[in-house]
Amino acid sequence: MRLSHSKLVGGIAGLCLQVVVLAQQSPYQLQIPKTQKADTRIELPGLVPPQSKFLLDRTVYETVDFVDDKHLLVTFPVKELLPRIVDDPETDQDRVVKALLIEIASGKVVGETKWRLHDGWRYLWRLDRGQFLLRIRGRLSSFSPLEQMKPGKTFEDRELLIAEGVFKGIAVSPDGTFLQVEMQEQPDALEGDPGRLKQRLKxxxxxxxxxxxxxxxxxxxRGDANFPGAASVPMLSAGLLDMVREDGDHWGFEWKPYGGTKxxxxxxLESSCTPGAMFVSGFEFIALGCRGDVAHSEIGAFDLEGHALWVIALAGESNSPMLKSxxxxxxxxxxxxxxxxxxxxxxNTPDTVLGQEIQIYQISSGRPLAKVLAVPPQQAGLNFDLSPDGLRLAVAQGKTIEIYNLPKPTAQEKKELEHALVMTPKPGESMIHLRSGEKE
Known part of the structure; x- marks a missing residue:
């Protein structure tokens, strides 16, 4: 979605060509680590693995999130009788999901609760300061499991009162402090001539x-927007990322700070399909494109100083990408x-999906740190997470959560990280008003 509050400027085709050369000469393409063995396994009491077909239809079956470096929050559905709800919509797909707060070192469950959900969409997002965002139908709330580790209090939540409507998209910035919540307003009942056109959903x-x-x-x-897809625009508290097709297969990116700053x-990136982009830190973003066919993926890393850090063309055919940073x-x-x-x-069906591959990269250098295959594969892609310190990976494997220790950063990567943290734009203070077809 192009935003019209500032004119885009082209002229970066040469940079795109340079990125392609970097990708072809990448020393990492032939050095991707083999699948490694887990260092720790945590059993999940009560989990019943579903049939494979139910994991390949975008339904969120299981979520895995680090709360901090010592605790995991894992959710999965459990089989229970559901009390009838008066006037419950026939289109609802009610289910009960259990949430477990787990101490990693001991594998002990230190808190648990259950939620009744009404659809198969995403319901949980990790925020900053140990907070989580919970969506149950049209209700958004936040909770902090570590701050309230008391009987009956661990999952006590506080509702976020924002607006009425049906949620169409929710996005959270990499640092967990900035939220984009997109809704579709319910139209008023139409009166009069039954032949009138239906009201357009806003x-x-x-x-x-x-x-x-x-x-x-x-x-x-902090602000608002009035067009479909606003939740998918790559945004930070300081500004947003816009994209324009330069020519042919060349796509350019532009950083737009809020408040009228230039x-x-x-x-x-050079890509034969329209690339997707998302921030993986407050300074760096990832572009996901393809070469020749949409099933042949490539990943490019860039920063807000205008550098193309690296591009890697991935082997094999794939779909349903998911990034955790x-x-x-x-x-x-x-x-x-x-x-x-x-x-x-x-x-996707059990006959066409060969597996779910998870790879860990150092953002600044593109150095691959690990490769793990998740069993069973889950199209929703919420069955793995990185610890906040980046030294461990958690992956749902059957009835267990497996923890993998990752290599420590090199001295050069530490310097690059320090530079990224220093150069991260400061959070903006101006209100954000994004309009389709209008100036901001």
Whole structure:
């Protein structure tokens, strides 16, 4: 979605060509680590693995999140009788999900609860300061399991009152402090002539920022947008990333600070399909493109100083990418479904999906740190996570969670991380108002 509040500037095709050369000469393409063995295994009491077909339809079956470096939050559905709800919509797909707070060192469950969900969409996001965002139908709330480790209090939540509507998209910045919440407003009942056209559904997005007030963590309104897809725009508290097709297969990126500050041209990517982009830290972003066919993926890393850090073309055919980052440690995890016959995400079946591959990269250098195959594969891609310090990877494997220790950063990578942290734009203070077809 192009945003019209500032004119895009081209002229980066040369940079795109340079990135391709870097990708072809990358020393890492032939040095991707083999799948390694887990260092720790944690049993999940009560988990019943589902049939494979239910894991390949985008339904969120299981989530794995580090709360901090010592605790995991794991959720999965459990079989229970569901009490009838009066006037419950026929389209609902009710289920009960169990949430476990687990101490990694001992494998002990130190807190648990259950939630009744009404659909198969994503319901949990990790925020900053040990907070989590929970969505149950049209209700958003936040909770902090480590701050309230008391009987009955571990999962006590606080509702976020923002607006009425049906949630269409939710995104959280890499540092967990900036939220994009997109909704579709419910139209009023139409009266009069039954032949009138139906009211057009209105889309609205609100932006929230994590704040601390009198020792409490709150979420204040930072701005809004009025167009579909606002939740998918790569945004930080300081600005947003815009993309433009330069020519042919060349795509350019532009950093747009809020508040009218001049936009900055960045390096671009050569891709035969429209690339997707997302921030993996407050200074670096990843572009996901393809070479020749949408099933042949490539990953490019860039920063807000205009540098193309690296580009790697991935072997084999794949779809359903998912990124998890630990931006403050300079690392990211990239998961994808390995497929056959160039099958698209909408046609994934147990016969076409070969497995789920998860690879860990150092963001600044592109150094691959580990490769793990998750069993069973899950298209939603929320079955793995990186620890905040970037030194451990947690992956759901059957009825267990496996923990993998990762290599420590090199001296050069520590310097690059320090530079990224110093150069991270400061959070903005101006209100954000994004409009489709209008100036900001």
């Amino acid at each position: 889309t609205k997005a609100v932006f929230l920022e994590q704040l601390e007030q009198n020792g409490q963590i709150l979420y204040g309104l 936009a900055v041209d960045l390096a671009g 630990a931006g403050k440690s300079g690392r990211m995890a990239y998961g994808r479904l390995l497929t056959m016959m160039s099958s698209g995400a909408s046609s």
